[in-house]
Amino acid sequence: MEGSVKLVQRGDGPIEIRLQGLLTTYERRVRRWRVLFECAVVGLCFVLFVSATAVLVRWDRARTRTLALLGAELEVARVKTLCWETVARNPRPEKFAAVIVDACVTHELIRRNGGSKP
Numbered sequence: 167m168e169g170s171v172k173l174v175q176r177g178d179g180p181i182e183i184r185l186q187g188l189l190t191t192y193e194r195r196v197r198r199w200r201v202l203f204e205c206a207v208v209g210l211c212f213v214l215f216v217s218a219t220a221v222l223v224r225w226d227r228a229r230t231r232t233l234a235l236l237g238a239e240l241e242v243a244r245v246k247t248l249c250w251e252t253v254a255r256n257p258r259p260e261k262f263a264a265v266i267v268d269a270c271v272t273h274e275l276i277r278r279n280g281g282s283k284p
Contacts, residue, residue: 245274 174182189197249270253263 241278242271242275245271245278249274 172183176182246267249267252270253266
Protein backbone atom coordinates (compact mmCIF):
# COMPACT_ATOMS: atom_id res chain seq x y z
CA MET A 167 0.00 0.00 0.00
CA GLU A 168 1.44 3.35 -1.00
CA GLY A 169 -0.20 5.55 1.57
CA SER A 170 -0.70 5.00 5.24
CA VAL A 171 -2.91 6.54 7.82
CA LYS A 172 -1.79 6.70 11.44
CA LEU A 173 -4.07 7.64 14.26
CA VAL A 174 -2.16 9.01 17.22
CA GLN A 175 -3.72 9.99 20.55
CA ARG A 176 -1.58 11.40 23.31
CA GLY A 177 -3.17 11.13 26.62
CA ASP A 178 -6.58 12.68 26.77
CA GLY A 179 -5.77 15.09 23.94
CA PRO A 180 -7.24 15.19 20.46
CA ILE A 181 -6.67 12.40 18.01
CA GLU A 182 -3.99 13.25 15.49
CA ILE A 183 -4.24 11.76 11.99
CA ARG A 184 -1.00 11.46 10.09
CA LEU A 185 -1.18 10.81 6.35
CA GLN A 186 1.92 9.55 4.63
CA GLY A 187 2.60 8.59 1.02
CA LEU A 188 -0.77 9.54 -0.41
CA LEU A 189 -0.82 10.64 -4.03
CA THR A 190 -2.03 14.00 -5.10
CA THR A 191 -4.70 14.34 -7.75
CA TYR A 192 -2.08 15.48 -10.26
CA GLU A 193 0.11 12.42 -9.61
CA ARG A 194 -2.86 10.08 -10.05
CA ARG A 195 -3.75 11.71 -13.37
CA VAL A 196 -0.15 11.47 -14.58
CA ARG A 197 -0.04 7.77 -13.67
CA ARG A 198 -3.35 7.08 -15.43
CA TRP A 199 -2.19 8.86 -18.60
CA ARG A 200 1.16 7.05 -18.47
CA VAL A 201 -0.57 3.66 -18.26
CA LEU A 202 -2.95 4.65 -21.05
CA PHE A 203 -0.02 5.78 -23.20
CA GLU A 204 1.90 2.54 -22.59
CA CYS A 205 -1.17 0.46 -23.49
CA ALA A 206 -1.64 2.49 -26.67
CA VAL A 207 2.01 2.00 -27.69
CA VAL A 208 1.83 -1.76 -27.06
CA GLY A 209 -1.46 -1.99 -29.00
CA LEU A 210 -0.01 -0.01 -31.90
CA CYS A 211 3.05 -2.27 -32.04
CA PHE A 212 0.80 -5.33 -32.08
CA VAL A 213 -1.36 -3.91 -34.89
CA LEU A 214 1.74 -3.04 -36.93
CA PHE A 215 3.15 -6.53 -36.43
CA VAL A 216 -0.08 -8.23 -37.52
CA SER A 217 -0.44 -5.91 -40.53
CA ALA A 218 3.15 -6.46 -41.64
CA THR A 219 2.72 -10.22 -41.31
CA ALA A 220 -0.46 -10.16 -43.41
CA VAL A 221 1.21 -8.04 -46.11
CA LEU A 222 4.24 -10.34 -46.23
CA VAL A 223 2.08 -13.44 -46.55
CA ARG A 224 0.09 -11.88 -49.41
CA TRP A 225 3.29 -10.69 -51.12
CA ASP A 226 4.87 -14.14 -50.82
CA ARG A 227 1.79 -15.85 -52.29
CA ALA A 228 1.70 -13.42 -55.22
CA ARG A 229 5.44 -13.85 -55.80
CA THR A 230 5.17 -17.64 -55.69
CA ARG A 231 2.26 -17.60 -58.15
CA THR A 232 4.14 -15.25 -60.49
CA LEU A 233 7.28 -17.39 -60.39
CA ALA A 234 5.24 -20.53 -61.14
CA LEU A 235 3.60 -18.82 -64.12
CA LEU A 236 6.94 -17.57 -65.40
CA GLY A 237 8.40 -21.07 -65.08
CA ALA A 238 5.47 -22.55 -67.01
CA GLU A 239 5.74 -19.89 -69.74
CA LEU A 240 9.47 -20.53 -70.01
CA GLU A 241 8.88 -24.25 -70.44
CA VAL A 242 6.25 -23.64 -73.13
CA ALA A 243 8.64 -21.28 -74.94
CA ARG A 244 11.40 -23.90 -74.87
CA VAL A 245 9.04 -26.55 -76.21
CA LYS A 246 7.82 -24.23 -78.99
CA THR A 247 11.42 -23.49 -79.95
CA LEU A 248 12.19 -27.20 -80.07
CA CYS A 249 9.09 -27.86 -82.21
CA TRP A 250 9.84 -24.99 -84.63
CA GLU A 251 13.41 -26.24 -84.98
CA THR A 252 12.05 -29.71 -85.79
CA VAL A 253 9.68 -28.25 -88.40
CA ALA A 254 12.53 -26.20 -89.88
CA ARG A 255 14.71 -29.31 -90.24
CA ASN A 256 11.90 -31.30 -91.87
CA PRO A 257 10.32 -29.18 -94.62
CA ARG A 258 6.54 -29.29 -94.71
CA PRO A 259 3.98 -27.19 -96.51
CA GLU A 260 3.69 -23.75 -94.89
CA LYS A 261 -0.01 -24.01 -94.20
CA PHE A 262 0.53 -27.10 -92.00
CA ALA A 263 3.53 -25.75 -90.06
CA ALA A 264 1.48 -24.00 -87.34
CA VAL A 265 -0.77 -27.03 -86.88
CA ILE A 266 2.25 -29.32 -86.63
CA VAL A 267 3.92 -27.02 -84.09
CA ASP A 268 0.75 -26.85 -81.96
CA ALA A 269 0.45 -30.63 -81.98
CA CYS A 270 4.14 -30.96 -81.19
CA VAL A 271 3.89 -28.53 -78.27
CA THR A 272 0.86 -30.34 -76.84
CA HIS A 273 2.54 -33.73 -77.20
CA GLU A 274 5.82 -32.52 -75.65
CA LEU A 275 4.11 -30.82 -72.69
CA ILE A 276 2.05 -33.95 -72.00
CA ARG A 277 5.23 -36.02 -72.13
CA ARG A 278 7.10 -33.66 -69.77
CA ASN A 279 4.21 -33.56 -67.27
CA GLY A 280 4.20 -37.30 -66.93
CA GLY A 281 1.18 -38.03 -69.10
CA SER A 282 -1.21 -35.45 -67.68
CA LYS A 283 -2.53 -32.63 -69.84
CA PRO A 284 -0.99 -29.20 -69.15
